[in-house]
Amino acid sequence: MTLAAASGFRRLFGNDPTGVWAAPGRVNLIGEHTDYNEGVVLPFAIAERTEAAIASRQDGHIRMCSLQHPGEIVELKVRSLSPGLPRGWAAYVAGVAWAMECEEGFDLAIDGSVPLGSGLSSSAALTCSVGLGLNDLFGFGMTHRQIARAAQAAENDYVGAPTGGMDQIASLLCRSGHALLYDVRADTTEQVPFAPEAAGLSVLVVDSMIRHGHASGEYQSRRQDCEESARRLSVRSLRGVTVADLPIALEQLGDERLVKRTRHVVTENQRVLDIAAALARDDWERVGRLLTEAHESYRDDFAASCPEVDVAVEALLEAGALGARLTGGGFGGAAIALIGTDDIDDARSAVDAAYDERNYQPASMFTVMPSAGAQRIA
Numbered sequence: 001m002t003l004a005a006a007s008g009f010r011r012l013f014g015n016d017p018t019g020v021w022a023a024p025g026r027v028n029l030i031g032e033h034t035d036y037n038e039g040v041v042l043p044f045a046i047a048e049r050t051e052a053a054i055a056s057r058q059d060g061h062i063r064m065c066s067l068q069h070p071g072e073i074v075e076l077k078v079r080s081l082s083p084g085l086p087r088g089w090a091a092y093v094a095g096v097a098w099a100m101e102c103e104e105g106f107d108l109a110i111d112g113s114v115p116l117g118s119g120l121s122s123s124a125a126l127t128c129s130v131g132l133g134l135n136d137l138f139g140f141g142m143t144h145r146q147i148a149r150a151a152q153a154a155e156n157d158y159v160g161a162p163t164g165g166m167d168q169i170a171s172l173l174c175r176s177g178h179a180l181l182y183d184v185r186a187d188t189t190e191q192v193p194f195a196p197e198a199a200g201l202s203v204l205v206v207d208s209m210i211r212h213g214h215a216s217g218e219y220q221s222r223r224q225d226c227e228e229s230a231r232r233l234s235v236r237s238l239r240g241v242t243v244a245d246l247p248i249a250l251e252q253l254g255d256e257r258l259v260k261r262t263r264h265v266v267t268e269n270q271r272v273l274d275i276a277a278a279l280a281r282d283d284w285e286r287v288g289r290l291l292t293e294a295h296e297s298y299r300d301d302f303a304a305s306c307p308e309v310d311v312a313v314e315a316l317l318e319a320g321a322l323g324a325r326l327t328g329g330g331f332g333g334a335a336i337a338l339i340g341t342d343d344i345d346d347a348r349s350a351v352d353a354a355y356d357e358r359n360y361q362p363a364s365m366f367t368v369m370p371s372a373g374a375q376r377i378a
């Protein structure tokens with residue numbers, strides 16, 4: 001898809017941007033709600049991305065527009081940046097400028113192709129494209145990891161969305177043809193070769209069209225459950241509990257809800273490592289089984305799925321997928337399936353039929369490929 005951030009900038013502001021920066025959305029292959037528990041995750045960047053066309057201003061003002069909101073220009077002063085203002089998409093841009101302690105103003109136009117609220121991290125694509133652009137534009141000299149932390153601070157502290165740090169790291173550090181094994185506690189990354197097409201496989205995304213928001217209460221309540229479990233177990237985070245520790249830890253917790261949340265996080269960390277090992281052996285059958293196990297854990301123990309996604313997963317598996325699961329923050333969003341490329345049409349038909357039978361809104365389906373991380377493109 002050809003994006004139009006630069007042309008939109010010229011049309012709205014009457015001059016050329018200094019540059020255009022792009023950052024991708026991501027699919028989290030495995031590792032849900034493990035990042036803020038100091039665990040491990042395995043995302044990969046996708047071709048769908050957000051472009052930010054930016055030029056500096058000398059008057060300390062910020063003017064922002066999104067081609068997804070035609071006719072709307074949000075304007076404010078750099079010195080007036082404060083969490084909670086403005087609202088909506090512009091808060092993410094303002095939050096990045098605030099987190100990076102910008103002292104100069106700028107004009108900005110954005111355009112993006114990451115489906116909003118689908119669990120593919122459209123918010124990180126936005127904040128990371130803006131962060132990379134402001135870093136270059138104003139010469140802050142920040143590393144990609146530092147930009148990722150600023151982008152996360154924009155979401156956490158400015159917007160009030162309690163996300164972990166996986167999405168921003170993935171958007172900035174992923175490489176084409178790889179998934180990124182990110183150990184949050186150690187703050188280390190490893191590029192894991194991920195080329196399903198070489199095995200005749202594809203990753204199919206089924207966007208349920210059920211929208212979620214990380215600033216909403218369900219995500220926050222799961223995070224609070226994990227923090228309470230860690231407190232009761234006297235560990236800094238649930239990363240401090242291993243699969244071997246799990247039986248005793250669950251008995252110690254006693255509370256059924258906390259038992260389920262903890263079991264999901266601890267076993268999910270292990271699944272991340274197991275899938276990374278399976279990819280190293282080209283054991284795609286094992287990868288598929290672990291994906292499906294992850295969905296069952298996410299659905300039953302973390303209670304973060306929804307009927308539309310569960311129906312999609314069931315239909316995908318019946319259509320021959322090696323594995324399928326809910327991806328992203330949960331409570332809506334998208335399912336992913338590891339499936340034979342030749343079986344994609346049958347899988348689409350199976351999901352369409354299952355949705356039609358239940359009078360669900362039709363799902364949006366598309367394949368994704370492991371793609372490059374954020375970069376300046378103009």
